[in-house]
Amino acid sequence: MEDVKEDIKHLIRLVKKDMAIKENMAVLGRNPARIEVIDRKLAEMDQQVKEKEQKLEELEKEKRHLKGVIDSELDKIRQKKIEESKIATNTAYRAWEHELAYLQKNLDQHEEKMLFDLEKIDKINEELDKFRNEIEDEKRGLIEKKSELEEEIRQSRERLSIIEDEKLRVLPHISERVRKQYSRVLDAKGDSGVANLKNEICQGCFSKVPPQICHEVKKNDKIIRCENCGRILVYYEAAEDGEE
Ligand SMILES: [Zn+2]
Structure with a gap:
């Protein structure tokens, strides 16, 4: 009888350790999947920002290209206007007028396109700022949650090795x-x-x-x-x- 009482005393110590092991194992079981969900959400947000940045980059590139085109067109128009003083005939003058109008028309078109791009760039910049602000808090929260989950895993691993060790020391006391x-x-x-x-x-x-x-x-x-x-x-x- 006395021996059984002793056994039971140690069994109680044992079951407490087993329950603690179960709890810590549960953390190791569920936290990685939770971290994965967070990583996925963070990656999605980054991807959304990246897409907007790429669009912006494309527009900036187009803007630079248009600027070059417009500069060269302005130059051509300047050259064309210098030619005016050297025109000798009406026919030549009409041809010159025609060429100048053509150059001007191209310039107008490109300037219009440029304005259109500038508006788009502004709009995307605005969207990007707004989006970054919107996700800032959420992102910070997710990153905090992730490090909490990682910390829990670390602590659970640590506790598990301690408890397993303690368990090994209880077992020999039982018949x-x-x-x-x-x-x-x-x-x-x-x-x-x-x-x-x-x-x-x-x-x-x-x-x-x-x-x-x-x-x-x-x-x-x-x-x-x-x-x-x-x-x-x-x-x-x-x-x-x-x-x-
Ligand atoms: Zn039962």
Whole structure:
């Protein structure tokens, strides 16, 4: 009897560690996917900014090209006007007028295109500023959340190695027979070979335990297994989880 009580005392230490392991494993299980979602959102935002910047770059390039075209057209018009004084005949004058009008028309067209591009550039710049402002807070929030999740992973890994270590030090205190039972159920269930009894519910499988059995389990002096999941039932106040 005394030995079983000792076993149960250590089983309670063990199940607390198993529950802590489960909790930390859950963090390692879910956080990477959450980080991935954040990375995807951040990449989408960056992509949207990049697309606008590219559009802007194209327009700036076109603007530079147009500026060159317009400069050369202005130059041609200046040259053409200088020729005026050398015109000798009416026919030549009409031809000259025609050429000048043609040059002027091209210039007008390009200047109009230039104005159109400048307006577009302004508009995209405005959009870009607005968009950057809009996403700024969201982006900052996402980056903060991401580092929180990464920190949780780091801490969970650290805790896991400590808890696993502590567990190894508890196990030798348990009698071989009980330890084997524990290990068999642990292997089958994946989380623990022990379960706490809370409000007449097995905390391993969440099935109801008959009152008479609950009464016995609460004494913590016999190995009693959950009829549903096979975990060894123990009883401790979950609130005093403070740990050893
Ligand atoms: Zn159970």
